[in-house]
Amino acid sequence: MSLEVRLQQRLGAFTLDVAFATKGQVTALFGPSGAGKSSVVAAVAGLSRPRQGRIAVSGRVLFDGTSVFVPPEARRIAVVFQEARLFPHMNVEDNLKFGWRRTPNKAAAAPITHVIELLGLELLLRRQPKALSGGEKSRVALGRALLAAPDMLLLDEPLAALDQPRREEILPYLEKLARETKLPMLYVSHQLDEVARLADEIVVLENGRVTAQGPVFDMLTELGAIAGIPPLGAVFDAIVSEHQDDGLTRLNFNGGVLFVPHLRQGVGIKVRVRLRAEDIMLALSEPFGISANNVLACTVTDIRMLGDHADVQLLCGTSKLVSRITEASRVRLKLEKGMSLFGVVKAVTVAREAG
Amino acid sequence: MGEGLSPAEAEALWLSLRISSVAILTALPLAFFTALLLARRRFWGASLVETAVYLPLVLPPVAVGYLLLVVFGGRGLFGAWLFTTFGIRFVFSWTGAALASGLITFPLQVRAIRQALEAADSGLIAAARTLGAGPIDRLLNITLPLALPGIVSGAITAFAASLGEFGAIITFVSNIPGETQTLPLAIYAALQAPGGEVAAARLCALSIVLAIIFVSLGDLAAKRIWR
Numbered sequence: 377m378s379l380e381v382r383l384q385q386r387l388g389a390f391t392l393d394v395a396f397a398t399k400g401q402v403t404a405l406f407g408p409s410g411a412g413k414s415s416v417v418a419a420v421a422g423l424s425r426p427r428q429g430r431i432a433v434s435g436r437v438l439f440d441g442t443s444v445f446v447p448p449e450a451r452r453i454a455v456v457f458q459e460a461r462l463f464p465h466m467n468v469e470d471n472l473k474f475g476w477r478r479t480p481n482k483a484a485a486a487p488i489t490h491v492i493e494l495l496g497l498e499l500l501l502r503r504q505p506k507a508l509s510g511g512e513k514s515r516v517a518l519g520r521a522l523l524a525a526p527d528m529l530l531l532d533e534p535l536a537a538l539d540q541p542r543r544e545e546i547l548p549y550l551e552k553l554a555r556e557t558k559l560p561m562l563y564v565s566h567q568l569d570e571v572a573r574l575a576d577e578i579v580v581l582e583n584g585r586v587t588a589q590g591p592v593f594d595m596l597t598e599l600g601a602i603a604g605i606p607p608l609g610a611v612f613d614a615i616v617s618e619h620q621d622d623g624l625t626r627l628n629f630n631g632g633v634l635f636v637p638h639l640r641q642g643v644g645i646k647v648r649v650r651l652r653a654e655d656i657m658l659a660l661s662e663p664f665g666i667s668a669n670n671v672l673a674c675t676v677t678d679i680r681m682l683g684d685h686a687d688v689q690l691l692c693g694t695s696k697l698v699s700r701i702t703e704a705s706r707v708r709l710k711l712e713k714g715m716s717l718f719g720v721v722k723a724v725t726v727a728r729e730a731g
Numbered sequence: 732m733g734e735g736l737s738p739a740e741a742e743a744l745w746l747s748l749r750i751s752s753v754a755i756l757t758a759l760p761l762a763f764f765t766a767l768l769l770a771r772r773r774f775w776g777a778s779l780v781e782t783a784v785y786l787p788l789v790l791p792p793v794a795v796g797y798l799l800l801v802v803f804g805g806r807g808l809f810g811a812w813l814f815t816t817f818g819i820r821f822v823f824s825w826t827g828a829a830l831a832s833g834l835i836t837f838p839l840q841v842r843a844i845r846q847a848l849e850a851a852d853s854g855l856i857a858a859a860r861t862l863g864a865g866p867i868d869r870l871l872n873i874t875l876p877l878a879l880p881g882i883v884s885g886a887i888t889a890f891a892a893s894l895g896e897f898g899a900i901i902t903f904v905s906n907i908p909g910e911t912q913t914l915p916l917a918i919y920a921a922l923q924a925p926g927g928e929v930a931a932a933r934l935c936a937l938s939i940v941l942a943i944i945f946v947s948l949g950d951l952a953a954k955r956i957w958r
Contacts, residue, residue, distance in 0.1 A: 421857075421861050422860075422861075423857050423860070423861070447860070448857070448860040448861050449860050449861070449862075449863050449864055449865050450863075451861070452863075453861065454861060454862065455858070455861040457854065457858060459854070461852075461854050461855055461857075461858040463855060463858075463859075463873065464855075464877070465876040465877060474859070474862050474864075475862035475863055478862060478863035478864060478868070479863060520862065521862075524862050524863060530861075
């Protein structure tokens with residue numbers, strides 16, 4: 377798909393002047409609160425009419441200055457709102473089928489049973505929205521949007537209203553959705569970890585303007601400064617498995633074991649771990665006699681060359697890691713996709729309990 | 732009320748309920764569209780329409796009754812034409828009492844419906860739009876169901892108010908037992924007769940019971956809100 381957005385809009389003292397085009401399946405619109413993300417969402421969905429600009433999805437022009445304005449009900453852009461916005465007077469099943477009943481191409485819509493299964497909604501169909509938890513509401517809203525057979529899915533901070541455990545509950549569904557449906561998505565978020573897990577491309581919005589744009593993997597490390605969070609590298613969950621006598625705590629994750637300085641979390645608690653790309657060194661053979669506590673066996677899945685340095689994407693078990701090395705090191709080690717090597721982890725940040 | 736209602740009391744009660752039901756149900760669709768117009772459209776003359784709609788609420792009911800007589804009376808502007816063309820006559824008839832009650836309580840209905848429509852979550856309506864629902868579709872399937880508890884509650888409250896209408900009815904259609912003599916008019920008639928205090932007190936107690944029943948029903952309907 378391709379999404380083309382050009383907007384000029386004045387909202388009080390705030391001026392929105394945005395232009396971007398993307399071809400990724402999942403494009404993240406990323407930026408801090410107040411950057412103008414909601415205004416872009418409203419314009420793309422057709423819920424507001426900008427003063428000037430052009431919006432086209434896969435070549436279909438939805439808005440063009442004064443000449444074209446397709447109303448939202450005819451845009452075939454399904455929106456998943458932050459607050460789910462389920463219809464309170466309908467049960468889950470009727471909510472799910474609301475858009476589907478109104479789509480002219482029911483045959484092209486994902487089969488209802490498939491969507492219900494994908495989102496794990498089998499047991500919720502007869503329930504009223506008020507009887508659902510926050511996470512369940514999000515899943516129903518997602519299913520309702522999918523079943524409307526849209527040309528594009530517009531997700532407006534769909535996880536922002538949820539606490540961290542619920543967020544972790546929904547993210548896997550979103551990942552599955554992105555992988556399985558191949559539906560184009562514009563994913564609006566100010567959470568870098570969500571963006572990192574889901575998006576192919578990122579459009580960065582600040583103060584009503586696009587300040588950066590490109591493939592996620594290229595941009596992840598630079599994005600930190602924008603939202604005031606440290607560079608990302610890799611983020612995954614691990615479980616506290618033992619508090620050792622030597623003062624270290626052992627964490628199990630999908631890919632091995634990490635040792636970190638003593639944690640106060642009890643055994644069995646799930647924690648979120650962040651490994652910065654700069655903190656992972658690479659070794660071709662298992663190193664001995666080093667001060668680092670953690671050495672992980674990995675496979676190289678991708679290498680991005682970025683001028684004088686390179687980001688090496690690694691798979692450790694099922695966990696993805698990123699190591700940033702110099703271009704000189706990359707050449708010296710003759711790194712290639714598929715190589716097995718060892719990642720020497722210099723520092724581990726335990727971000728918070730994952731729930 | 733040890734020995735139950737007398738036939739005359741039962742008749743007044745039945746007449747009151749019938750007149751109010753007809754008044755409220757007939758006015759409801761009109762009140763709905765008026766409320767929709769006032770809630771949705773910022774049109775030229777909207778405030779004029781609003782003033783006209785709320786007028787019966789603030790005018791003396793006797794004045795409303797008089798104006799009805801001027802328009803719908805036997806020699807009235809519209810009444811004479813209605814009678815000669817369709818044989819419809821409002822004066823001295825229970826239908827006239829229903830017309831008067833419906834008009835007096837019209838602002839109550841419009842206000843309740845308008846508040847319910849305006850309270851319907853615009854975010855949900857926007858969500859329905861993005862899912863392909865056009866204007867009529869949204870009105871019928873989202874706005875109306877969301878506003879329904881408010882509409883029902885408004886109608887019941889207007890019904891309760893209509894049961895007590897006196898001035899407009901007695902002015903417009905007079906006080907005829909079995910035809911236009913509703914409960915308040917029966918209380919008035921009882922008080923005019925010598926030694927009628929007991930009868931008036933019984934009718935008054937009946938009115939209080941009715942009022943309590945319908946006000947509670949209105950509250951109940953308002954609380955039966957989705958979510």
